[in-house]
Amino acid sequence: MSKEKEIRVGSLEIPAAALEWQFVRSSGPGGQHVNRTSSKAILRFDAVHSPHLSDDVRRRLLDRVRARLTRDGTILISSQRHRDQSRNVADCLEKLTELLKRALIVPKKRRRTKMPRSVIAKRLDTKRRRSATKRLRHRAEE
Helix, strand or coil, X not given: CHHHCCEEECCEEECHHHEEEEEEXXXXXXXXXXXXXXXXXXXXXXXXXXXXXXXXXXXXXXXXXXXXXXXXXXXXXXXXXXXXHHHHHHHHHHHHHHHHHHHHCCCCCCCCCCCCHHHHHHHHHHXXXXXXXXXHHCCCCC
């Protein structure tokens, strides 16, 4: 079954043993059969204690998934989009793969851009003109 697959994203490899699965009854369509099958898939991945993640990837991943984290640092991903369990398992794996892809990307450090002298000069010139216009509106002191 597809739930025994490992996840490979770039140089990162997470074995199937590191993923914990749980199956529960799903809400939504399914007719009479919906009360008998546990088609909703819940994937648990212990990101905090996983030896498969480097520290910087782990930090970026945990920053992205704050809402899905449990107190002990486990990421919960669930899917009940499809009626059959195997498609929900594949959906969970796809969601985790996407999160890991984003965590692998090292964000570029922002460099402050220097404001050109012409922009500074134009701003000061505009302020000077505006000041002069307002000064001309005042009545002369009597």
